[in-house]
Amino acid sequence: MIKASNETRLVSEFTLKFTGNWIIDLGMLGFFNLLEEIYEWNFLETQKRIKENEEIVYYGIFPFAYICSEIKRKGSAIPKKIIKDFVNEIYKREFKSKKEIFNFTWENYITKAATDHWKDYIISKAIDENKDKKFIKGTPETLKSLIKRMEDFEKEFIRKNRDEIKKFLDKERKFQKFKYEDIKKFQDTPIKFKEYGKEFVKNAEEFKRIISEVDAYLDKKWDSEVISNKNIPKERAIFYRIPIANKYYTNFLFFQPKYTHEKQKKELYYAIDSKIKEKDVLGRIDKTINKFLASYDKAVNIYYTPLKTKYFIDIIPYLFIYLLCFDRAFEYYRNIGYLVFYSNDIFATYKVNKRLRLRKSKIESEDDPNSIFRSTWQTVIDTIIEMESWWVLENLYLIKYADLSKTQRFIDVEYMGISRLQATVLIDEDLRRNLNQRLQIDEDKYKWLFEEFIKNKPLISTIMNHLILRLNQETKQRKIQPLLYSLALEAELFPEYGFTHLFEDPISLNTKLDELVPRIKKSRKKMDLARKDIKKLLSESIRENNAPHLFSIIRRQNKYSFANSLLKLIISSQEKDKRLIRHLNDYIFHEIIQNDETWIYYALGLFMGFIGG
């Protein structure tokens, strides 16, 4: 595999890039996910293949993958061999046109991949449905009579061997006829002679033979009339429809149950080729997609306007492919719902989501509702550290929607982002590294500084709780710098310093933001120096004996009392280093005595000298 970090610098060379519209972008992500699911191609591999031969990917690779994936969603498996053969074959052949690529894919491989699923569908309908729905329009008479024979035998079989059948099928209640799943069980499970007796085995074998006959008949029909056949008999056009349905795009285009096999094929081709120009179809797409947008009344987020496909159709090639893949961008998490991480960078978005999927079981197993937040952030941070794409930080969203099946109309979308200010802080490596730490705050409770910061929660309370453990020697954590960075950060972000005005003049805010990180670092340095001075000035026993008392004064926020106790300790020391005395004196005078607003952060910074580490 090509190393990601090297490759990220070539971002601009990606063939497929995000557009800035989140719905289309997530569609692209879904497109990558789809190809990964079916062909096991990663992001870079797919990009490479698009670059090499775009038409093969969009007119061959995509439709095959899409139909396979829809079939898989219905619970049918696609033999790996078919997929492998298809990829080998399509890249070997020469095609004259896009249409030829598509037709080759559909006629030879999509149909082949759909065989088992189609058979299951036809038989299950015949078994489980009643009267009118039992047989699809155009069902051959031979099949009807085969099914009739199967059902006649079934009645007799049940009458004779009811108890054994109940045992075999694990049925406790009364039953009159088999369901499709029962038939499947007969088909797939070997029957043990000893357990059920001679008569049952004999009848069961006969029943299996009849089922196989139905199966073989369907195989033969599909094989001779559908696979590689351009002219499917008109009377059986609906009978041979590929039975796919999609919860998100209900009854949309080729998912429409009334469409014939030919029409499905045509519609999918049109979709790929962006030939859908009919107003009502576009209207339906718009409606389907706009479920994700809050109503104007409720809309609190003004970044996204309703998407009208007609405006994009000529600008974005393969628009409908992405729209069709939209739902594949999301991953379902138990207790949370469908979720996707979105940023303005295609590779970062892909990577973060892939890593989130790897952490899925961990996310789902945690009771804490914040675990998804934490995991997302941890993943985002890991990814951008690796990719060095800091710009991603300024544009992050976690999009979530509730269950689709219950109500199609209402879907909940949540955005998660960070402010420019937070991004500015996190772009700095030192700050990010030091905030990316978990502090123990109770016997078995930890807090992630990064998370607290992103959530605009005060870091100082976490630090205070952590220091209590440190003083009581109830934690093994010994790190000092993350604490100092947090204190310095919070001291510089103190509300009085004017970072709370949301609509501040961007130019003046920019200047302020530019100065912010150097200021935080300067404060951290001062604190660190004061801490080291204290360590040098006072003996270990004095520091240990006085730490609890000083800490309790800080907690009571009594500035002068803190200064009083501290100064008494300092004057009783015999230190001869004049520079050290001067530093400490200036620090206490300027940062604590004179500082009415943020003295507590500096007091704690100095106090770090009293504890180990």
Next chain:
Amino acid sequence: MKYVKKPISTKDYDEIKIYTKKAFENIGSETYRQRLIYKLLNTAKVNNQNDFFSSLLRALNSRKDDKNVKRLSRKLEWLYPLSSANFEKVAYSIIMGIMAVRGE
């Protein structure tokens, strides 16, 4: 005691500290200053302005002709009397000024 609320700025506190340091550079020994600081810290702690200033002025009185002592006296005269909140800040500025002598 009645006092007028005076606006005391950061600059004022800086001056108090510097003048105190300069004044005490010529007053007493290190041990003397150390004892004085203890005493001042104790009176500041209980917010006792009278005791604080009487100890301080007694120390300054020994060198009342020194120009730095004069400067400090004038500054204190301008500040006095102080609200209790301002007193604490002034008191600690003085204490830290005396302590700063050790750093020179």
